[in-house]
Amino acid sequence: MVRSNQIIVQDLLNAIVNIVSEDSSYEYIMMVLKKFVEMHEEKFPFVKYIQIDLDKLRVDEDINSVDSKIIGKFLKVMVKTLFSDLFMLLVIRKLPEGLVNDLEYLGITIEKKKK
Numbered sequence: 001m002v003r004s005n006q007i008i009v010q011d012l013l014n015a016i017v018n019i020v021s022e023d024s025s026y027e028y029i030m031m032v033l034k035k036f037v038e039m040h041e042e043k044f045p046f047v048k049y050i051q052i053d054l055d056k057l058r059v060d061e062d063i064n065s066v067d068s069k070i071i072g073k074f075l076k077v078m079v080k081t082l083f084s085d086l087f088m089l090l091v092i093r094k095l096p097e098g099l100v101n102d103l104e105y106l107g108i109t110i111e112k113k114k115k
Helices: 005-023 026-039 045-049 061-065 068-082 085-094 097-105
Strands: 050-052 057-059
Touching: 005 026, 005 050, 005 057, 005 061, 005 068, 005 085, 005 097, 026 050, 026 068, 045 050, 045 061, 045 068, 068 097
Parallel strands: none
Antiparallel strands: 050 057
16 A cells, blocks of 8 residues: 655655765755755745755655655656665665555656665
């Protein structure tokens, strides 16, 4: 069963923040994500439901009213723009299987190679 847009986006962004901050700083990845979201407000108006500050990340439940396929397009642009395929393989390996399935439903497919 596919979870809500809010949970999918929140979980993916949190996973990215956690993984990047292992080898960088928490503040750095939050700044990068915040800037990316701000730069895409015109093309993807629903990003107003994603609040990113240097110390917290929050996805408003109003994002659930947005078509999941449009959210998938935004997430795909974000992933392809900010991160390499190798990095996303590392992220995917650390995600719960349910979230991987949710992302595939949104059109984000990254081959999960065996460990």
